Amino acid sequence: MLLGLARGSGPDSLAGMRADAPPYLRPLLGVPRATTEAACADLGLEPWHDPHNTDERYLRVRVRRTILPLLERELGPGVADALARTADQLREDAAALDALAEEWVEEIAEHSEAGIALPVAALESNPPALRHRVIRLAVEGEFGVTPTRAQTVAVARLVSDWHGQGGVDLPGVTVERREGLLRFSAAPGGGTAAASALEADSPPHDSGGTPSDDPR
Known part of the structure; x- marks a missing residue:
């Protein structure tokens, strides 16, 4: 912790x-x-x-x-x-929010061959904690990529701070706001990106824990 x-x-x-x-x-x-x-x-x-x-x-x-x-x-x-x-x-608390986000993304997501889309109005009507989780779940589920906090917030600004700006590029994924939807699609030439690698837990700059780091 x-x-x-x-x-x-x-x-x-x-x-x-x-x-x-x-x-x-x-x-x-x-x-x-x-x-x-x-x-x-x-x-x-x-x-x-x-x-x-x-x-x-x-x-x-x-x-x-x-x-x-x-x-x-x-x-x-x-x-x-x-x-x-x-x-x-x-x-x-996190488990409860994740469960709500999973149910919600199943209800509002629109799937297509190009990727996945989320209605802006639905995202805007909910608090940031839930909005960010839905964005992250949509990217993870469709492209196998886990966006960072900064990347997730950048995508959320297309909802909460929209002034006609261009899209947001994630690893292997492009996000654009068009026709009332956030549209997530594979980046040209990138295909679906692999899941982000975990930090190696090796000295002297380890990330703090590994599956075997059981403090018993």
């Missing part, structure tokens, strides 16, 4: 790591390390310690071993639990 806050990457990132994010399941994510170590000791088991979780070349490790203890000292005990509760609430 702290890494997402530092990157300014929105509520989905602030929601933190999920315990059930198929294909990865982390049933012990909410169990403190001391509890799992004590359980292993009681059962006569020797736990395996992932060396990446103590390698301070990784940003997530420095946050866990340096920043969180500092916050606990300066703000009082319970900071980690408070952050976890906040992440849970954000995850619930």
Whole structure:
């Protein structure tokens, strides 16, 4: 959550790591390390310690071993639990908005061989949080591309700040406002773009987490 806050990457990132994010399941994510170590000791088991979780070349490790203890000292005990509760609430809110956006985009989207179109009036009548999600879902579902926050906002300006400007270019996708519709089509010569690559989690500039970064 702290890494997402530092990157300014929105509520989905602030929601933190999920315990059930198929294909990865982390049933012990909410169990403190001391509890799992004590359980292993009681059962006569020797736990395996992932060396990446103590390698301070990784940003997530420095946050866990340096920043969180500092916050606990300066703000009082319970900071980690408070952050976890906040992440849970954000995850619930994000899931609700995503579900609304998925239903809405199915209702209003117009599909064609050229791509997909969304009615401007429908987008304009809803709050930005929902509008941005619908735009992102339309691009992801049709072209396999996940637009950044800046790209999504640029497309949304064709709805909320329209003054006859030209279209917006996304990776492999062109977005134009014509005849009351936002029209999304594959960029000439680009075909459908592949999904954006995830940042590699390699020292010393890791993005803060990997599927195997389970803080148990």
